[in-house]
Amino acid sequence: MARAATTSDAFNAVAEPRRREILTFLALRERPVGDIVATLGLEQPSVSKHLRVLRNVGLVHMRRNGRQKMYRTNAEAIRPLHEWSSTFERYWQHQLNRIKERAEAKANKLSPDFNSRRKHEPDDTDH
Numbered sequence: 001m002a003r004a005a006t007t008s009d010a011f012n013a014v015a016e017p018r019r020r021e022i023l024t025f026l027a028l029r030e031r032p033v034g035d036i037v038a039t040l041g042l043e044q045p046s047v048s049k050h051l052r053v054l055r056n057v058g059l060v061h062m063r064r065n066g067r068q069k070m071y072r073t074n075a076e077a078i079r080p081l082h083e084w085s086s087t088f089e090r091y092w093q094h095q096l097n098r099i100k101e102r103a104e105a106k107a108n109k110l111s112p113d114f115n116s117r118r119k120h121e122p123d124d125t126d127h
Contacts, residue, residue: 010081013057018042019050023073026060030072 014020021040025031033051037044051071054060058077063070 008057010057010059010077011084013053013059014081016050016053018046019054022047022050022054023059023078026071026073030063030070032065032068032070034068036071 036047060071
């Protein structure tokens with residue numbers, strides 16, 4: 001089965017780690033290409049290519065400010081990605097709760113012995 005082109009939808013576009021990195025960098029505010037290049041340490045042609053893909057699927061908007069191209073994220077286009085990934089949040093929250101419960105149960109099993117030993121040991125603060 002042929003893989004869909006990275007420009008076909010947002011999910012394929014963000015499969016590339018550098019594009020996710022760019023989206024994260026743009027999350028807080030609009031930035032020019034030069035800032036993306038300098039901060040992320042990528043080559044300008046590579047950044048432009050990634051931005052073109054992100055723009056083609058609607059994840060970023062571009063506007064001109066004189067000769068500069070300014071990019072910002074498109075929150076509405078990112079929403080489907082967030083909604084899809086949040087379906088797994090319940091699973092991970094459940095897993096974290098299980099880990100917490102096991103750790104607390106283990107700590108409770110160890111706690112009586114630890115506390116009784118501490119009562120019999122001299123306290124360093126008394127000296």
